Each structure stands twice: as structure tokens, then as C-alpha cells.
Amino acid sequence: xxxRYALLGFLSWKxxxxxxxxxxxSNSLSFHWSxxxxxxxxxxxxxxxxGAVSIEVLQQEKLPTRKVYTITERGLEExxxxxxxxxxxxxxxxxxxxxxxxxxxxxxxxxLAILDGYEASVEAHLTLYxxxxxxxxPAPARDLREAALWESVQxxxxxxxxxxxxxxRELRLKIMRWDAPPLSPKSE
Amino acid sequence: xxxRYALLGFLSWKxxxxxxxxxxxSNSLSFHWSxxxxxxxxxxxxxxxxGAVSIEVLQQEKLPTRKVYTITERGLEExxxxxxxxxxxxxxxxxxxxxxxxxxxxxxxxxLAILDGYEASVEAHLTLYxxxxxxxxPAPARDLREAALWESVQxxxxxxxxxxxxxxRELRLKIMRWDAPPLSPKSE
DNA sequence: AGATGCATGTAAATCGTTACATGATTCA
DNA sequence: TGAATCATGTAACGATTTACATGCATCT
Numbered sequence: 184x185x186x187r188y189a190l191l192g193f194l195s196w197k198x199x200x201x202x203x204x205x206x207x208x209s210n211s212l213s214f215h216w217s218x219x220x221x222x223x224x225x226x227x228x229x230x231x232x233x234g235a236v237s238i239e240v241l242q243q244e245k246l247p248t249r250k251v252y253t254i255t256e257r258g259l260e261e262x263x264x265x266x267x268x269x270x271x272x273x274x275x276x277x278x279x280x281x282x283x284x285x286x287x288x289x290x291x292x293x294x295l296a297i298l299d300g301y302e303a304s305v306e307a308h309l310t311l312y313x314x315x316x317x318x319x320x321p322a323p324a325r326d327l328r329e330a331a332l333w334e335s336v337q338x339x340x341x342x343x344x345x346x347x348x349x350x351x352r353e354l355r356l357k358i359m360r361w362d363a364p365p366l367s368p369k370s371e
Numbered sequence: 372x373x374x375r376y377a378l379l380g381f382l383s384w385k386x387x388x389x390x391x392x393x394x395x396x397s398n399s400l401s402f403h404w405s406x407x408x409x410x411x412x413x414x415x416x417x418x419x420x421x422g423a424v425s426i427e428v429l430q431q432e433k434l435p436t437r438k439v440y441t442i443t444e445r446g447l448e449e450x451x452x453x454x455x456x457x458x459x460x461x462x463x464x465x466x467x468x469x470x471x472x473x474x475x476x477x478x479x480x481x482x483l484a485i486l487d488g489y490e491a492s493v494e495a496h497l498t499l500y501x502x503x504x505x506x507x508x509p510a511p512a513r514d515l516r517e518a519a520l521w522e523s524v525q526x527x528x529x530x531x532x533x534x535x536x537x538x539x540r541e542l543r544l545k546i547m548r549w550d551a552p553p554l555s556p557k558s559e
Numbered sequence: 560a561g562a563t564g565c566a567t568g569t570a571a572a573t574c575g576t577t578a579c580a581t582g583a584t585t586c587a
Numbered sequence: 588t589g590a591a592t593c594a595t596g597t598a599a600c601g602a603t604t605t606a607c608a609t610g611c612a613t614c615t
Contacts, residue, residue, distance in 0.1 A: 185602065192473035202566050212463050213472070217604055224568060245612060247566035259476075266477055270467040270489045272496055273535065275400055275528040279458040284401070284524045285380035287517045288447075289454055301458045308460055328549065329475045335542050336472045340463040346534040347461065354523050361516065373574065390594050405576055412596060433584060435594035 186222050187230065189214050191262045194236060194254040196323040201227050201250060207321065212312045212340040227252055235261055283354075291362050295355070302351045309344045316341070374410050375418065377402050379450045382424060382442040384511040389415050389438060395509065400500045400528040415440055423449055471542075479550050483543070490539045497532045504529070 186208070193204055201224050209218035216222065227250075230236045235258030241249040254262075279301050286294050316337055324330035378392055387395070389412050397406035404410065415438075418424045423446030429437040442450075467489045474482050504525055512518035 188473075189469060192469065195473055195475070200566075201568090205566095213465070213468055215462055215464055219604060220566095220568065221570085221605090222603065228568095243565090246564095247611075249566070262473060263476065266470050266474060267481065267485065269492070270470055270485065272492055273465050273467075273531075274403055275531040276403055277401070277461050277527060277531075279461075280401055280524045280527045281377060281380065282454050282458055283520055285376075285383055285450060286454060286520055287383070287511070287513060288451065293455065297455065297458065304457070304460055323475070325475060331545060331549070332471055332474055335538075335545065336468045338541075339465060339468045339538050342534055342538050343461075343463040343465075346530055350523075350527050350530050353526075357519060357523065361519070388594080389596090393594095407576055408594095408596065409577090409598090410575065431593090434592095435583070437594070 185226075186216055187226050188262065188265050189216065190223070190226055190230065191235065191254065191258055191265075194252055195259060195262055196325075198239075198251050198253040200241075200252065204252075210315075211320070212308075212315075212344075213336050230258065233257070233261075291358060295358060295362075298351065298355060298358070302348070302355075305344055305347050305351065309341070309348065312341065312344070374404055375414055376450065376453050377404065378411070378414055378418065379423065379442065379446055379453075382440055383447060383450055384513075386427075386439050386441040388440065392440075398503075399508070400496075400503075400532075401524050418446065421445070421449075479546060483546060486539065486543060486546070490536070490543075493532055493535050493539065497529070497536065500529065500532070 189208060190204055193199055193207060199207070201220075204227070205218060205220060205223045208214055208216040208223065227236065231238055231252070234255060236252045236254055239251045239253065241251055243249060279297075282297065283294075289297075320337075322330075322333045324333065374396070377396060381387055381392055381395055389408075392415070393406060393408060393411045396402055396404040396411065415424065419426055419440070422443060424440045424442055427439045427441065429439055431437060467485075470485065471482075477485075508525075510518075510521045512521065
């Protein structure tokens with residue numbers, strides 16, 4: 184998809200500086216891009232070269248200069264063209280699932296241990312995001328429809344991690360089911 | 372995660388040629404990597420340089436030469452070290468959801484149209500994969516446990532796309548709910 | 560004194576995809 | 588004859604991440 188459209192999207196909401204956009208992207212679950220400067224600043228320069236955004240330089244006292252980017256007609260057209268083009272299928276590729284596939288030689292206790300670790304990190308992530316949703320993330324709500332669309336986008340991200348958690352819980356039960364039986368005779 | 376471990380994984384099952392691995396990766400939902408030669412062949416060369424695999428060249432009559440790769444002790448150790456390292460969190464980033472977030476200026480009929488297109492492609496993908504599961508994909512089953520683990524991996528991929536479908540259906544209802552009311556008084 | 564935030568950028572590396580290139584065989 | 592399968596590889600590009608670099612202000 185490329186970060187280009189995520190940036191154009193935010194700029195179609197209102198003007199931002201690169202620094203703002205970087206934070207928006209690295210704090211968002213739904214549009215998460217690593218807190219990298221390279222891509223954000225680089226793509227903004229590219230967008231400007233393509234006439235999709237205009238730049239306004241703001242001198243600030245006691246703070247560094249800000250370059251505020253505003254989307255142009257060309258930029259809006261590009262965003263719109265992208266919206267109407269067919270969406271890419273997401274990939275189910277998943278690091279943990281891949282590990283699981285090759286866990287043949289990993290004894291159950293170790294398998295459960297890495298499951299614990301992974302489950303905890305997904306759970307933490309989910310909690311953090313739910314908290315952030317509750318407090319209200321910076322999100323456009325120019326009308327009720329847009330607010331509803333954003334709500335759906337948030338639900339998508341939450342649903343994604345919830346689905347991961349459900350699968351992990353089933354997996355744990357499965358492993359414990361084949362682990363438990365031999366232990367029942369013991370008492371002490 | 373990199374394709375390196377996916378390749379090491381398959382080779383820990385049994386020896387394969389690059390061509391086989393390429394097909395396995397491009398046909399798999401769970402480990403899907405695009406049918407690209409560059410990465411597979413390149414990574415195999417890398418693995419060989421690192422002593423993680425050994426090569427056996429098979430001359431065939433009437434068919435091109437095959438280079439069959441076998442995993443070494445070093446390779447098995449590397450795979451095992453990776454298995455015990457913490458798993459990466461998957462990203463919820465989703466092309467369609469990103470489009471939705473910026474669909475402010477897209478009228479509902481067009482929004483429903485792109486939803487249709489996307490839903491159809493997810494559905495098609497899911498059907499195709501279910502079919503492939505039913506027929507039985509090439510998968511290791513050295514014991515019952517490994518077969519069960521692979522089943523879970525398959526369920527993960529299917530669950531991923533099913534979760535996407537559920538979300539899309541809810542989204543459609545949501546859009547139709549705010550679309551429908553104004554139409555009720557009309558009667559031709 | 561040292562960490563964190565504001566604000567910009569660059570360098571280097573890795574990861575991934577599409578497309579190109581070759582050449583024999585087999586199937587329609 | 589033309590397409591598909593087998594089998595290897597390379598070139599070029601694009602996407603993404605990590606880390607480096609600067610400099611002032613504020614908070615602990």
C-alpha cells in the first residue's frame with residue numbers, strides 16, 4: 184500500500200507537520216508504521232515534488248522551525264483515485280504461527296512458555312489500545328458518518344487482536360489436553 | 372521475520388530444491404510469500420554460505436538440474452534458537468481499513484461498491500484455501516502432535532480471513548442502516 | 560547532569576515484489 | 588504453434604526499519 188496514502192489521508196483531514204504525522208502513524212494501531220523519520224519525511228518531500236501538497240514554513244520562538252504540509256487539489260485527486268482502486272488482500276503471515284508450524288522438536292513446556300510470552304504481548308497491546316480508544320485518539324469526525332467509519336476502523340484493529348487471542352486460547356487448551364492425562368494418577 | 376526461517380522450517384522437515392520451496396511458499400496461505408525467485412534462491416545461497424544447509428546436485432534426464440538442499444546441524448540449531456526467541460507482534464495494518472478511514476468524500480454507493488469488491492476477493496481467497504485444506508496440503512505429520520500443530524496453523528489463517536469477513540458484514544449493515552431510513556416513505 | 564520532547568533530516572541495510580532471461584519438455 | 592511445467596538465476600525497484608546526526612528547551 185505504501186505510506187504515501189496514509190499521509191495523504193491525514194492531510195486530507197487537516198494540515199500537519201512531518202513530526203505530527205510521524206507521531207500519528209507510530210501511535211496508531213490501525214495505521215501503525217514504525218516511528219521512522221526516513222519514510223515520513225522522505226515521502227512528504229516526494230509528495231511535494233509531485234504537487235500533491237504545499238509547504239508552509241512556521242518560525243517558532245524557542246522551538247525548531249515547523250514545515251506544515253497542506254494537501255492540494257492534485258493531492259485530493261490522487262487520494263480519491265486510490266480510494267476507488269481495488270484494495271489489496273491482507274496477508275495472514277504471522278510470525279508466531281510460523282514458529283508453531285516448526286515446533287516439532289520443541290518440548291511442550293517450552294512451547295507453552297513461548298505461547299505465554301506471545302499471549303502476554305498481544306494482551307498488553309490490546310489493553311493499551313483499548314485504553315487509548317477510551318480516552319479518544321486524535322481522529323477526524325467532520326460528520327457522523329466519518330465518526331462511524333473511524334469507529335469501524337478501530338473495531339477492525341481490535342477485532343484483529345481479539346481474534347489472535349481467541350486462537351491462542353484454543354491453542355493452549357489443545358496443548359494442555361494432550362499434556363494433562365498422564366498426570367492424573369499422581370497425588371502429592 | 373524474514374523468509375529465512377520459513378525456508379529453514381521446511382528444510383527441517385525434509386530436503387527440498389529451491390523450486391519446491393518457491394511453490395510451497397507461494398501456495399501457502401499461512402506462510403505466503405509471493406512467487407518470487409529472487410528471495411528464495413538468494414536466501415538459499417545465503418543459508419549455504421552460513422553452513423545452515425548442504426547442497427546436492429541432481430542431474431536429471433530430460434529435465435533441468437535440481438539443487439537439493441538439506442539442513443545441517445548448524446541450521447537446526449539456528450532454527451531452534453529462533454523458535455525460543457520472542458515472537459513478533461503482527462501488525463493490524465490493512466489496506467481496506469485505511470481506505471475506509473479516508474472515505475469521507477466517497478459517497479455511500481461508491482463505498483458499497485468497493486466494499487463489494489473487497490468482500491468478494493476475501494471470500495474467494497477463503498473458499499480457495501478451505502478447498503485446499505480439504506484436499507490436504509503438503510504438510511509434515513511426523514507424529515500426531517505435529518499434525519495437530521499444523522492444523523492450528525491452518526485454523527489461524529482461516530480464522531484471520533473469517534474475522535475479516537465478519538467485520539465486513541457488520542460494516543455493510545452499518546452503512547445500509549444509515550442509508551435505508553430516508554427511503555422508507557417512498558413507494559414508486 | 561541527564562533524560563525527554565520538539566523538529567528536522569540522512570545513511571545504510573534489509574525485506575519483498577515484479578519482471579527479465581534461458582532452455583528443454585510436455586500437453587493441447 | 589503456443590502455453591504450461593520444470594528449474595535455475597539476475598536486475599531493478601520499492602517498501603520498511605534501525606540507527607545516526609543536530610540543536611535548543613524543559614523537566615527531574
